[in-house]
Amino acid sequence: MRDTGRDRAGLLWVLPALGFYACFVLYPLTQTARYSLYDWNGIGEATWVGLRNYLTVLTDPTLRDSVVHALVLILFFTVIPVSISLLAVATMGRLRTGAFVSAARTVLFLPQIIPLVGAAIIWTWMYSDQGAVNQVLRAVGLSALARPWLADFGTALAAVGLIGSWVSTGFCFVLLMVGAGKIDPALYEAARLDGANAAQEFRHITLPALRNEIGVAATITTIAALSSFDIVYVSTGGGPGFSTMVPGVQIIRLAFTTGEVGLSSALAIVLLALVLAVVLPMQVSNRKARP
């Protein structure tokens, strides 16, 4: 009987959060799934179309390409930041704490506290024809490379992606730094006594110890890449042409600009499935690898 009472009390405590979750996540999710089966402008009468919206998402080249762009962004939002952070953590772990290390930490973390919209605006200026990036290139004699980075079909997606790298590196770095702080220094000492070099220490101590943190960082940044919206919307709006269009921007456009709520909902459901398809295997392998 005492257990029941405690269960009830426990339930009471989670009830508010669960209520909000049901109200603002589960309910809208069911509604999105429902809308995705209709041709609806958001206000007037809706027409049942079954799975036709899903067929459009999978066959329309612009919508399909936007999904491909989101996958490319994983390289910039996840692979690059995690690699840089690992390198930084390994390097700083070998340095004595001091002014340099704390300055480096601050610099790496700074982008994380800037709102994404702000980051996108800053970078839009820096990438512009007369912006900082081109000024530097011209100053070092590489003016042949200078170009309007965000307006060039060949460079726009990578340029947008690098804004994402700049933002997520701070997050990945802090996460890995905390993880590295928990590694017993004695392990490094023992390795050094055995004659291990920096690369071996990294390979056999740091990397295995940070497996969980890497998993978390990779999961969160991958979700950010696949569902990216702010940076693309502000910096390019999906252009030039459709070269940086991503599902996040497309969903808003379809729902609120062109009034295709059904198609927009179908794309949102497909994006949800895509995120789960990419992230779940990462989670599972991360859990399996846990000692």
Add this chain to the structure above:
Amino acid sequence: MATSPNIPRRTALGALLALPAASALSACGAPGSGPATTAPRPIGTELPGEPTTLTMRANADQAPLWEALGSAFEHAHPQITVELVTEDFAALQQNGPRYLASQDAPDLLRFPSPGDAVADGLLLPLQPYAEAYGWEDFPETQLNQWRIAADGYTRGEGDLYGLGIGFALVGLYTNTTALDELGLPLPASLEAMAEAMAAATEAGLTALVASQAGLSNILQNLMQATAAEQVSDWVLGKPGATIEGPETEAAAATLLDWRDRGYLAPDVLAVDDAAALSAFTGGQGLFYVQGSWMAAAVDQTATDIDVSFTVVPGTGPDSAPTATSAPNSFVIPANAEHPDVAAAFLNWASTDPEARDLLVATAGLLPGGPVEPEPTLASEGALADAAAAFTAVSAADRFVDFLANASAGMLTGTLQPQIDLLIDGQSDPATFLSRLQEDVERERA
């Protein structure tokens, strides 16, 4: 209880999780609702005697104009208070249908393009007001963008559902200082314009200054030279209208030819409106195709060059003056509380001499409606030229709505990306036009 202590928790949890599922099931019918059928109500052209508040929602970038008009209207009719709310234009465009559908809809809403609003029964028909106030006598091409047929979608004919306050037209700004140096007169035909551009390119000028966003205006003017009716019918969604055809394809090919001859800046896709304006007013270019909404800014910043504004020439000197133009359209929601006051405001803003002067003085816009009374204008400069051009096109009744207004998603979803692809050489004129056609058909379907 003792045997299954967990039941209450499970039940409660289950109930909680079932809530959204159940509401989803119960709401499994089609979302949304059809238009409400309302009986036509009598209209009045007399303002109420008692204190009344007119609520108005408009775009923030023109807030000074709406404020000036609001206070002038209050001054003329002391019992009326104009309550103005402004917001970012893009947000206003996106939220428009939701404001119209809301229970406390404003009395007047700045609403750029009808979209589905008439079919959804969200707009008050203005036809009775148009007849009572005499708007029917305004030039027809100022009104046809807001005439909507009984099917709720086809524009260009039928009842009136919106009225513009202040017009702007796209035209050709010419750096006459540079043109004089080249020893050439103002071009009277597209051919003469091309010759002048060749000479300007030779002289090291950017022959045709444009921003990425402005490219569609150049293209539309090229199309209008030979296919104005086709373009207009297509934008208005007349049955069977198409943007594809030999004339429009030739127009797009001409734009590419101009690009190949170096008349456009090589990085034109990276040029924004502000950069284009400063390149032109700084004297780096010869021509600049842009809206008259920039005329006041051009007059202010072009201190070292003389500038004229004309309608973009047609195929020959005798071509009827034609211009792309759209009003600052306002609609009265079907749910509006004071539709009569809103209509009186619209009428006042188009016909009252003070309001007409305010449009020019505050926003550089040209009053539509009757040609008289003429607004007060500076004697020279781009803005004065624009007013003369507007009057000439009004007289010929040859305004064409923007390609961008063909559908709600046309500008951002189709026109701008497709022009990028066309100018970058990844698309060709025929493909470009078929994409425009496909997207409009999909959106209207």
